[in-house]
Amino acid sequence: MKGILLARVREFIRNPFIFLLFTGMSILFAWVVSSMNVGGGEGLPVPVYVEEGAGAYQSSLEELEAFQFYTVDKETLEEELKEGKVDTGVILSEDHFNILIGVESPNAGLIQQTVEEVYTAAIQETFIREAAMDEGMAPESIVSSYHESVTEGTFDLSIHSFSGEEGWKYDGNVHRVGGFALFFSIYTIAYGVVKILTEKRMGVWDRMILSPVKKSEMYAGNLLYSFIEGYLQIVIIFLVFYFWRGLTFNDRIIDILIMLIPYALAIVAMSILITALVKNVEQFNAVISIIAVSLAMIGGAFWPLEIVSNPVLLFLAKLNPVKYGLDIVQGAAVYGYSFTDLLQPISILTLMTVLFTGIGIHLMERRHI
Amino acid sequence: MLELIDISKRFKKVEAVKSLNMFIEQGEIIGLLGPNGAGKSTAISILSTLIEPTEGDVRFLKKSVVKKPSPLRKAIGVVPQEIALYQQLSAEENLLFFGRIYHLKGSELKQRVNEVLEQIGLTDKRKVIVESFSGGMKRRLNIGVAMLHKPQILIMDEPTVGIDPQSRSYILETVKNLNRENQMTVVYTSHYMEEVDYLCDRIYIMDQGNLIASGTNEEIKQILSSEDTISIQAERWSNEFIEHLKGHPSIRNVHVEEKEITLITPKEVNVFSEIISMTEKYGIDLRSLHVKSPTLEDVFLHLTGRALRD
Numbered sequence: 001m002k003g004i005l006l007a008r009v010r011e012f013i014r015n016p017f018i019f020l021l022f023t024g025m026s027i028l029f030a031w032v033v034s035s036m037n038v039g040g041g042e043g044l045p046v047p048v049y050v051e052e053g054a055g056a057y058q059s060s061l062e063e064l065e066a067f068q069f070y071t072v073d074k075e076t077l078e079e080e081l082k083e084g085k086v087d088t089g090v091i092l093s094e095d096h097f098n099i100l101i102g103v104e105s106p107n108a109g110l111i112q113q114t115v116e117e118v119y120t121a122a123i124q125e126t127f128i129r130e131a132a133m134d135e136g137m138a139p140e141s142i143v144s145s146y147h148e149s150v151t152e153g154t155f156d157l158s159i160h161s162f163s164g165e166e167g168w169k170y171d172g173n174v175h176r177v178g179g180f181a182l183f184f185s186i187y188t189i190a191y192g193v194v195k196i197l198t199e200k201r202m203g204v205w206d207r208m209i210l211s212p213v214k215k216s217e218m219y220a221g222n223l224l225y226s227f228i229e230g231y232l233q234i235v236i237i238f239l240v241f242y243f244w245r246g247l248t249f250n251d252r253i254i255d256i257l258i259m260l261i262p263y264a265l266a267i268v269a270m271s272i273l274i275t276a277l278v279k280n281v282e283q284f285n286a287v288i289s290i291i292a293v294s295l296a297m298i299g300g301a302f303w304p305l306e307i308v309s310n311p312v313l314l315f316l317a318k319l320n321p322v323k324y325g326l327d328i329v330q331g332a333a334v335y336g337y338s339f340t341d342l343l344q345p346i347s348i349l350t351l352m353t354v355l356f357t358g359i360g361i362h363l364m365e366r367r368h369i
Numbered sequence: 370m371l372e373l374i375d376i377s378k379r380f381k382k383v384e385a386v387k388s389l390n391m392f393i394e395q396g397e398i399i400g401l402l403g404p405n406g407a408g409k410s411t412a413i414s415i416l417s418t419l420i421e422p423t424e425g426d427v428r429f430l431k432k433s434v435v436k437k438p439s440p441l442r443k444a445i446g447v448v449p450q451e452i453a454l455y456q457q458l459s460a461e462e463n464l465l466f467f468g469r470i471y472h473l474k475g476s477e478l479k480q481r482v483n484e485v486l487e488q489i490g491l492t493d494k495r496k497v498i499v500e501s502f503s504g505g506m507k508r509r510l511n512i513g514v515a516m517l518h519k520p521q522i523l524i525m526d527e528p529t530v531g532i533d534p535q536s537r538s539y540i541l542e543t544v545k546n547l548n549r550e551n552q553m554t555v556v557y558t559s560h561y562m563e564e565v566d567y568l569c570d571r572i573y574i575m576d577q578g579n580l581i582a583s584g585t586n587e588e589i590k591q592i593l594s595s596e597d598t599i600s601i602q603a604e605r606w607s608n609e610f611i612e613h614l615k616g617h618p619s620i621r622n623v624h625v626e627e628k629e630i631t632l633i634t635p636k637e638v639n640v641f642s643e644i645i646s647m648t649e650k651y652g653i654d655l656r657s658l659h660v661k662s663p664t665l666e667d668v669f670l671h672l673t674g675r676a677l678r679d
Contacts, residue, residue, distance in 0.1 A: 003469040007455055007462075014457040014498065203453030206419050207514065210442050211470040 004213075004221030008195075012229065018191050023233045026184035027240050030176045046088060046111055047072045047080050053094035060118045061092075067114060090115055170304055171334045173247055178329035179301035181237040182260075182322050185230045186267055186292040192226030193271035194284050196364075201281070219361060223268050231264040249333040256332045259342060262349035263325035269356035270321065276363035299323040324349050370395045370554065371416070371441070371522065376425035378411050385411040387578045389425070393522070393556060398548050400569030401558040402665065408578040409558040410450060413526045416556065417447045446520030450527045452507045453514070454499050460486065460510050461495040464517060471518040481517055488543060489513040505536025512540065516547070522554040523547065529564060537564075544568060562665040574669060581672045590663045598667045601630045601644060602656040610651040617643070622670050631661070633671055 045068045050058045061069040077089045081102035088108045091098040099112050128146055129139040199205045208218050235257055241247040249256055278284045296302060298313060299322025308314060317323045324345035331337040373391040386408045393399050401409050414420045418438035426433050429441040454463050464482040473481055486492045489509040512528055529537045547553045559565050565572055572589055574582040582589055614623050619638040624631045634640050648655045
């Protein structure tokens with residue numbers, strides 16, 4: 001087994017292209033997407049010039065998450081638009097607003113709608129106050145009753161996280177790093193495992209079968225190497241964002257990386273199962289592209305699963321290692337769950353590892369591929 | 370030493386090998402000859418215990434090795450038809466890797482690697498990555514890997530496919546030397562009859578899964594002792610001439626190539642004068658007409674009605 005590992009490491013040193021490509025891509029994707037949210041907050045930055053008497057609108061806008069409205073003077077606003085730093089800006093006046101468009105973009109319409117909503121709400125409040133005063137009622141109490149009914153809503157609404165115990169929390173940066181790291185590691189691991197198929201086709205596997213090396217060692221050597229390569233990629237990606245991007249992961253980075261070991265193992269196991277089911281490397285390449293993207297989409301690597309309501313997709317997510325990998329990342333980094341709290345996703349990933357490896361190797365041996 | 374007894378192998382509906390019997394004695398070079406798809410590689414895989422036969426038995430030193438293959442596996446080195454090497458590693462690294470899996474270690478491993486590199490003529494290329502090797506060099510290293518653990522029997526499955534004549538000649542000489550100097554038993558499959566003719570003490574000829582002839586070179590060629598193989602050479606042929614030859618009652622197995630026609634006739638019948646008059650009748654510009662000594666190719670043609678590389 002040591003010999004097989006050594007040979008694979010030497011091969012890796014000679015040709016690290018796939019590893020570097022997928023590591024680089026996941027860092028790049030997560031980096032670029034998070035860089036689009038300037039200032040560390042969520043939403044597209046929009047400069048706002050506030051005229052006298054419009055301060056209340058600005059305060060309301062700053063509370064919104066969809067866009068990041070920030071106050072500038074008029075010259076800066078015009079300069080940023082001219083230089084193309086932003087595509088849209090807003091001038092708030094006491095009784096109206098202006099949307100300034102530097103570059104045509106779909107954001108302008110959304111920004112206009114958002115600002116309109118703030119003005120409409122303010123006008124509504126004014127009307128309520130006036131109506132209350134006309135009726136001889138206390139305007140503040142009526143307005144506060146209005147706010148109460150808007151906040152509480154007509155229906156009871158509850159939001160649950162994956163553990164169902166508390167409301168949903170979301171950290172976009174953690175989600176993006178976790179999502180892309182777990183997604184791209186599928187490719188790295190799968191292309192490592194499929195080398196078994198290549199070696200079988202080349203006759204290297206037959207050579208080893210005829211040698212005193214046990215078959216279990218042959219599988220263990222190859223699978224262990226694929227695991228190390230994939231896991232190393234995950235570690236590198238997390239460390240890059242930890243040290244260079246300043247993501248703290250709730251000071252749980254070591255815990256997260258340790259708890260992601262079952263995820264990498266489950267992907268190795270899934271890859272061996274796919275390798276056993278396909279007929280050749282070309283077929284594997286086609287299948288893995290489809291499976292990796294599907295797993296990432298259904299497992300919530302690209303968007304949080306909490307926004308998905310389709311029961312079929314939610315059921316499929318439960319069969320998906322990416323979901324449990326992300327549960328571990330989000331659980332530790334966002335919710336602050338302990339190892340014991342995360343035992344469920346860890347156990348499911350371990351079960352997947354055992355199941356997929358068993359079926360995969362059994363099928364591979366039976367089919368003589 | 371090593372026997373295949375009534376071996377058959379079926380893959381779903383295809384019967385790749387049918388009732389094959391074969392024996393190999395120590396120090397022999399055995400040739401397994403046949404066209405592509407004859408069942409040679411399947412026979413080799415069964416012989417090397419890589420696949421189990423559907424029926425029959427494989428015996429090594431009189432003991433069955435179908436279910437317990439380890440005694441035979443220790444004794445054989447297999448050169449597969451594919452280049453079974455790590456392309457990203459150097460020649461030396463490949464040999465070290467395969468040596469280690471045969472539990473060779475330390476100075477013994479280094480010594481064997483040096484010896485093998487010398488035998489296959491790649492000592493000066495030991496540090497070169499296999500991917501950049503020529504086809505012939507890869508084939509030589511493919512053989513070298515199988516020799517590392519000093520096997521008693523070297524099983525070679527078409528080791529010269531797709532290489533230049535110089536490399537082929539080098540490989541043939543290497544095999545000859547291994548047999549002569551180390552008394553290594555060799556099982557050599559090929560669809561190049563001249564290789565088998567040159568190397569082998571005994572030959573098995575297979576076609577469509579069947580063993581159609583076996584024996585020493587001379588014994589096999591004796592199959593044609595009552596017949597002559599006649600070669601006619603001309604610049605071009607006419608269809609009428611070929612049809613006339615094929616319709617002749619004493620001529621059979623007419624094999625037409627661009628400038629040569631070979632055919633088989635009984636020794637007691639002289640068709641020379643008839644062929645000459647036929648060439649005149651159909652306006653064939655005859656260059657030569659002679660009786661050839663039978664080759665393995667002729668024997669194969671005689672037995673199957675097809676050329677070996679059809």
